[in-house]
Amino acid sequence: MKERRLLLATSAGLLIIVFLRVALEKSFRRSPPPAVLKSAVENPTLKESCFDYVNFTAENVCCKMRKYTAGDVLRCVEGFSAEQRLQRKKAANIFRANSTTLPAVTHIALVGDSHMRNLFVSVVERIGIEKLQVRRKSVQNTWGDAKKVLKTMHLQTFIDTTEVRHMSAPFRVTWYRDWKLDGFPELIHRWETNQELRPSLVITGAAHHWMRKHPPRTGKPFRDFLTTLAPHLSRLASSVPIYFKLMDIVPTSYTEVKQYPDFNPQAIALYNSIAVQQLQETGTVFWDSTLRLSIAYTEECVRSNRITPATNEWNCGDPGHIGYIMLDQYADMIYNAFCNRFLNLTDDYCDTGR
Template sequence: MIPKKDIVNCKWKPALMAGVWITSCLLLLFLYCLPFHYQQSPFATALSSGTQHPVFSHECYRNSATKIQNNCCRLHKYSLADIVTCSEGFANSSAISTPGNGRRYPGMNNERDWKTEGLHWVLVGDSRMRQLFTDLAARLSPARALYRVMDLKSGKWKPSKNLLPLLLGETGPLHSNAEVYLPDAPLRITFYWDPVLEYLPGLLRGWGDTAPLPSILVVNSGLHWIVESAEAFATGGRGVAAAPFSRAISRLVPELDRLSADTPVVFQLIDHVQESRNTAKLQQVQSNINIDYYNDILTKAVAGTNITLWSSTVCLSDLYIQECTENPYLHDSQKLWMCQDGVHVGYVMVIHYVRMLLNFVCNRVLGLGRGFC
């Protein structure tokens, strides 16, 4: 047992028994069962411009001694109907912008893009980004959603009726691109498997040229860079090991910033890991101190740009890790808790990550009013 403590301004006393009671529930049912409470705060208009947004800032998740709570603004709990309404709203809106910056995003409301593509969310990154896509795909599954997976060797999309089991790793991890499409909205969400962001530059060049702009781009990277740098870390230290990552991000950020003039771009920081489950080879390089070093590189790289930094998941991952430290065998078939997985948080936390994302994209469209994020 480790003492409860304030971790990066986040405090949590998780309702552990509630998590155990619902392990027999389906993931979709759980989305609407979790009894977390959100409270309105006088800071509802804070941190709403530039690279800061109250949904994504770790500064807004503090003083929450018993619940996960955003103290800057209210988070709406999205139903499937809300997501459909959000998607339809973009078709009828003449000016969609993120809160506080007053800019229009053609990728979100361009009439040509809507008729040919609908609302198109793009998620690019590693297995943690795949978890966000998995939760979104699960939310859409009751609405006659269509799924497909790309054969990376041929570059061709193939229909998939069993995408969710693939995403949940029931037959091994899915290291491929995947997509879910909801014709009735219409809404398309694409996940690109790109853990070191080697394919993202090509996507950026194509958007607006040969392909319509995405409605929103969410990116993460870092953990694979860290693992692959183990030898360089052992021989040259942290700075030498992280240098290739730093150079790659420095080249990528200007391209992302250019896209952000037309489409919201969100860069998610690297969640912490359960260090006790690291292999001997990764004990030092995959430490949370080293992860913070990479997160610092990302934070400095996007400073002064229009890229939105998503930092709140780091402190929430600490809260999840703390519970797993005290209950190391906490695990269930629905993967709400995955304490034996040292790298990924369980879906009990991923649900909250996706809730943040939905609030960022859809709150203005739903017209929820003052106080909401």
Template sequence: MLSSIKQIIQATSNKGFKWTMLLKSKHRTSNEIIKLCGLAIAFTFIFFQAVLILQGFSTTPPVLKQSCYRESQDPTEFPINMCCQMYNYSKKDFFRCNTKIQETQQITRQITERNFPLEGSTNSTAHKRTTWVLIGDSRVRQIFSAFVSLLSGPRLKYKKPSTLGKWRSIHELTESLRIGKLHEDIEVNHLDYFVNLKFYWDPKLQRLPKLLKEWASNESDRPFVVFLGSGLHWMRQSIHAYHTSGLQSAASSFQMHMEKLYPQIENIASSINTIIQLLDPVQETAIFPKYKGIYSNENVQIYNQIITSIFSKSNAIIWDSNIPITNHYFRQCQIKNRQSYDKLWDCGNPLHPGFIAIEKSLNMLLNGICNKFLKINELYC
């Protein structure tokens, strides 16, 4: 998107120069001047849209930065963002955000097609669904589950391979999704708000290259947001290498895979809002003996350093503010081993935080993406 914006700005700047020269001519018709005034307005609009996108995603938003969070004075409360205020998103707020995103995309698309028509362009004003894609392991699926719960209602439908492609009522999905036993792709659609959520079960991001290639070659199918996360399954498969060669050596296969992904991720990150979440810490005292050492916070740090070193200078956002939230959650689990049916607290699970932490992470994500579209008070993230 950023590269195409630069082309549009350059082209419209050239036409703006022609508009100035025409005004100086005494022999131009009023229709020509009106047309070129329209081009000047279009240029101004697209320029500010470009600035909006560049400001929003050229650097990590403070709501997604670990450095912005400090422990609360109340030891039972989750860490507080000291850089900005968090907005608490409801379902209604998200749908307002989605509508604003669609309006922005539609206006930009119409102006682009009208003033710089491409061969085969239909200049369609039809609604285009806003697609949010989440790809990765069970921790990514937890974010997806919280997202589905936020939007849940009778007009939300889902399908997955086990439904044979048929759309079903969302209430059939929410409980099994919350429990976390689904190892398959899931697609969710809202019938009224033109929003589409897709979860790809890809715990080692091995399917990701094919998806990235498809999005790079087909602009109409590109999602608005791509959210990635992986690590635990790479750790589990490297347990033999860990026992024979140590943690650093065991992480080499993960590092090589992420390095291979870099060019493709960097390519789509210029046109798609791409977010890579660092690994959450684990509750080491509750890890099964078989996986002691490999599932450790030392190893989590190694994996996170690999991701950061590879992608720190890319267009993708590295999200690490989930780390202080999960750290706090597991400290509370050590103080009081809590368990609830709704999985808000799931202290018996050493690898996955409960949804009281996951829902906070989802709210971070929505603040990071939606606030600028809703033009929330400047004090907010």
């Protein structure tokens, strides 16, 4: 009897050990992504809550993302142009006059600093570069081949406002150089008065230069500036979608804390929260699905200082920016958010209706 009790006790102990081991193993595994319905999240393509991040890749768990090709972009342009023609016809019928409030081409405008410039390159390259022409603000009326200029911008040494057009499709992309967005109100005025080609989509966001030039830890100068910018964004957002990209974590914020003591992940989080607080009533869409990707990129740069010179996929030698391994995913997020509704995709894809 005594031996039997000992055997039972031993067996029970082994079962407990096995149970605990299984429980611990489960606790260390990656938990499955949450089941989130697309309909439950507004703008699922641009929201961090809709993505599962694995190493250096973001996978949407709310809906399907499409990997955009040049052909997809051209189909989007055709669809957008058809929509604009229909809206213009309706406006003409109502007001018995031609409407000039809508752009004749698909025009993606990126407004901001060098981070917007690099994103501009990824957005442009998605349509291919064989049929693209480019012009710079310094030589306004001169269109030239885009290959050399895009390569120069890829190397992050180009600082002029730059416009690209497709030679056989009504498609343009413009990067407006504006380090702190303090020229943005005037640009909006030029759009409103048809002095500049009106945008179909605006992508913006700039706080890095505010943090470096005006470093008080409260972020008050940035907060005050956004208060003055908000009414202009409200006017613009009433007719054009605006994606306000929150600030990425960059390697500088990890590696140069002594030189820039107020430029760190905590400060970046503060400035992002300020942007959301000050602009949440303007109708802009806040884009934060890139932030976890930027953290993964930054941490890898700190570990290995990876560099791929031919493509700049990894460019850890430039600690102030994110490499194109991430920027190309950012471009896909933009195209999915803006273009999916024009591609006749099934309903399980992101942003297929408005």
